[in-house]
Every structure is written in structure tokens, then in C-alpha cells.
Amino acid sequence: MTVLNWIDQQAALDNLIGLISESPVITLDTEFVRVSTFHPKPGLIQIGVKSRAFLIDPLVGLDLEQLGNLLSGRVTSILHAAQEDYEVLFRLTGQLLGLAFDTQIAYALLNAKISPSLSTLASELLGKEISKQETRSDWTRRPLSNAQCQYAKADVLVLEPLYEILLEQLEKAGRLDWMHEEMQLIRDRTTSILVDGDFEMQIHKFGNAWRLSPSGMSRLVHLVEWREKTARRFDRPRKQVLSDQSVFSLATSGDIGRHHQLVSEHGLSDKQAGRYREQLKSVIEYATGTEPVEPPPPPLSKHLKEVFKERQSQVEDIAQGLGIAPEMLVKKRQIVASLDGREWRPSGWRKVVLEDVFHACG
Numbered sequence: 001m002t003v004l005n006w007i008d009q010q011a012a013l014d015n016l017i018g019l020i021s022e023s024p025v026i027t028l029d030t031e032f033v034r035v036s037t038f039h040p041k042p043g044l045i046q047i048g049v050k051s052r053a054f055l056i057d058p059l060v061g062l063d064l065e066q067l068g069n070l071l072s073g074r075v076t077s078i079l080h081a082a083q084e085d086y087e088v089l090f091r092l093t094g095q096l097l098g099l100a101f102d103t104q105i106a107y108a109l110l111n112a113k114i115s116p117s118l119s120t121l122a123s124e125l126l127g128k129e130i131s132k133q134e135t136r137s138d139w140t141r142r143p144l145s146n147a148q149c150q151y152a153k154a155d156v157l158v159l160e161p162l163y164e165i166l167l168e169q170l171e172k173a174g175r176l177d178w179m180h181e182e183m184q185l186i187r188d189r190t191t192s193i194l195v196d197g198d199f200e201m202q203i204h205k206f207g208n209a210w211r212l213s214p215s216g217m218s219r220l221v222h223l224v225e226w227r228e229k230t231a232r233r234f235d236r237p238r239k240q241v242l243s244d245q246s247v248f249s250l251a252t253s254g255d256i257g258r259h260h261q262l263v264s265e266h267g268l269s270d271k272q273a274g275r276y277r278e279q280l281k282s283v284i285e286y287a288t289g290t291e292p293v294e295p296p297p298p299p300l301s302k303h304l305k306e307v308f309k310e311r312q313s314q315v316e317d318i319a320q321g322l323g324i325a326p327e328m329l330v331k332k333r334q335i336v337a338s339l340d341g342r343e344w345r346p347s348g349w350r351k352v353v354l355e356d357v358f359h360a361c362g
Helices: 010-020 066-070 083-093 103-108 116-126 146-173 176-196 199-204 214-234 245-254 260-263 270-288 302-322 330-339 348-353
Strands: 025-033 041-049 050-056 074-080 100-101
Touching: 010 041, 010 050, 010 066, 025 083, 025 146, 041 083, 041 146, 050 146, 050 176, 066 083, 083 176, 100 103, 100 176, 103 116, 103 146, 103 176, 116 146, 146 176, 176 348, 199 214, 214 270, 245 270, 260 270, 270 330, 302 330
Parallel strands: 025 074, 074 100
Antiparallel strands: 025 041, 041 050
């Protein structure tokens, strides 16, 4: 099957790079598979330039460094729900996107509904239906079907008119600066996660961490960091390396014990216990010799729960007045952190919008 604008030769890619370099704005998407690995397996890169869609095959050994340099520079890339696209492109090119415009984020800054799919957005703003039948296709198989290629092209072609509509709406609402700020925050956070690891969020997942002693909290932090690095190195899902339950059990106990104890007391499989026992022992011993880490604060008291409800209600009123979703203004966990001693405060455009709610918090 011959696919128009299918790029699997270096000369064709170089020509496309030349076309991109002449365009201040392009549309961008990726397809990948992520079932039993830590990292996504790339299957396709889609680029839209001047209403033309190009499909780049990342599986044939093309040199993508120059493409990465270009995308990390002055060209603005238009994407939708781009978090995993950042990761795919980073692993393929070694570069992070420079200027990006996420249509999902733009929509969330303008509407009380949050996180619509691209097909929903196209239907609502353009009256155009996009088939999603190929969403869960195996994009690493070759050749791709005609349906897959048409699906892949449709995604990038619809992004350009969506961008034009949302950009105009942001300008009219006086929220274009909000959008620029959001995209920079996302880029900074993504950079930290891709380069250093997602330690903070993974530690935050342990809702009972407040029950730990400072030494137990230190063990938890080091075990989470070890699991993250191990999962990355061997390209396995975190839970296949060590489950959250086992991580927390080991952090609480601090006692590795013998092989059978890891299995019976801490929930490891025989394979995990055999493979990781010595490493886990070293991590626990190392954590014991480091400075204790204060656990997060306990759940809010009855009084502070009432304050939380009041603050949440105020946020909802402000969000309603702005016509955006409350979650776009502030997360529940952030309101909690403003009350439990961590003294969280909004920043940037949110600081201005939420000043009356949080000026006296703490």
C-alpha cells in the first residue's frame, strides 16, 4: 500500500524539515503502544504543515536529531492532550518541545467542562466528526492499515482550525497570557519528570504516609526513587518492579528479612524477592544512614474540614463567574495543603484570581 506523504527515507524527512523551518506553526501528534513497558513504544509521528499531513515512521532508523532541534526551537507545535506526546518525542529526538499550544488546555481555560477528547472538541467547535476506531490499534505493526493512516492524518489536520478558533477566543477573553503561563508550567514539570523522574507524584500517591515515622518516611522516599530508576532502566511498569503495597510495607517495617519474609510479609513474588532482595537491603540500609524525612501532615481536623469546604465553595463560585472548571483553578489537594501546615499558595494568574480566597489562609 502506498501512503501519500509517508516518510521512511532520510531524504524525505530532510525535505519535511525544510518545510517545517519555513512555518511558524505546525500541528503535531504521535501514536504509540504502552501495555507492559515503562516507556511508550513509538509507532508514528504525525506532522501537519500548511494543511498537509505527513506521517513519519520512527521504526526504520531515521536520524531524528535535526527534527528534535527544530521542534525545540522557535516553531510552535499545536497538540491535544500532549503529556505522552512529550515523552515519545523526547525519547525519539532527545529534545523537549519548545513552544507548544495544547488545545485541551486552551479549551479548559475557556469552558466549565474540562479535558474533552479531540473528537469531542472537533464536533463541538467545528461540527466535524472524527473516527476514534483506531485509537487502540497496534501502531508498531507494519504495514499500517489505510484506516490507521487516515485516522492519524485526521488528528493533525483538525488541530489547525481548532487552534485558530481557540487562539481567537483566548485573545477575546484576555486569557492568552494564562495560556502561555500554563504551557510553560507544563514544560517545566515535564522536563523535571523526563530528566529526573516522577518521584514527587509517586510519593504523593501514598495517602497513609502521614502514619510513618520520620525514619520510615526516609525509607519510603528512597524505595520510591529506587523503584522509579529500576523501572526506567529495565523498561517495566512500576508495579512489576514492586507494588505500592510492598513499598509501603518495607518502608514501615525497615526489615528485609529472608526471601520467604519478603514474600509472606511484604507481598513480593518469588521472582521479585530473588531478583531484588540484595538491592532492597542496600536501599533500606542507605536510608537508615540518612537524615530522617518528616512525613506529610495528618488528615485535616474536623474544624479544618469545615474551613476546607468553605474555601472549596469560594473557589467554585469564582470558577463559575469565570466560566471555567474549578479543577482548572485549584486542585483539592492544594486546598488541603493550604490548611494543613504546608502553607500552599496559588501563583501566577491564579494568585490574582484567587487572592480573596487564600490571602488569609494558614
